[in-house]
Amino acid sequence: MEITVNDSYQTGYTYRLEAPMGQGFDPDFRPALTPRQMLEMGVFEGKYLNDCRDEFPADWFEGARLSDRPDIRCNFFGIKSRQPLAVWREKGWIYGPDPRGWFQWYCRYYLGRRLPQTDAIQIKRWRAFSRHAGQVRAHCMAGDLSCRPRQRQALLQWAYDPFV
Numbered sequence: 001m002e003i004t005v006n007d008s009y010q011t012g013y014t015y016r017l018e019a020p021m022g023q024g025f026d027p028d029f030r031p032a033l034t035p036r037q038m039l040e041m042g043v044f045e046g047k048y049l050n051d052c053r054d055e056f057p058a059d060w061f062e063g064a065r066l067s068d069r070p071d072i073r074c075n076f077f078g079i080k081s082r083q084p085l086a087v088w089r090e091k092g093w094i095y096g097p098d099p100r101g102w103f104q105w106y107c108r109y110y111l112g113r114r115l116p117q118t119d120a121i122q123i124k125r126w127r128a129f130s131r132h133a134g135q136v137r138a139h140c141m142a143g144d145l146s147c148r149p150r151q152r153q154a155l156l157q158w159a160y161d162p163f164v
Contacts, residue, residue, distance in 0.1 A: 046074030
């Protein structure tokens with residue numbers, strides 16, 4: 001199956017789904033959350049994928065916490081958690097054909113798109129992010145969600161379990 005993207009960031013970009021949705025992941029990539037779960041819990045201050053819903057399954061957005069403007073109340077932990085996309089570009093964090101960054105890559109990967117070079121880069125970045133889970137475990141009492149909320153929100157936004 002092919003998906004053609006026409007949104008404010010990409011026009012006429014087409015990709016092919018090569019794996020069943022949610023399956024066939026690289027063995028080094030074991031996210032704790034699906035894109036739908038992340039959107040339902042509240043990520044990116046509700047300001048993500050707002051203009052490109054047609055690309056993704058409608059049920060991903062049924063319970064999503066979304067907003068027309070960045071709103072920290074949409075985040076699960078109720079704290080500021082995003083930087084402008086311009087900062088991501090400046091720092092070189094945008095790879096391959098995913099102009100919105102890691103989460104857009106993950107959504108497309110979850111759907112079944114496979115781009116070996118881009119996938120390897122993004123999976124390496126995801127694995128490196130696990131250090132934040134280690135810091136939460138090392139510095140927080142079990143069950144204390146008020147401890148390190150910014151790191152917990154970041155874990156959620158990288159598909160890690162924020163309740164570690």
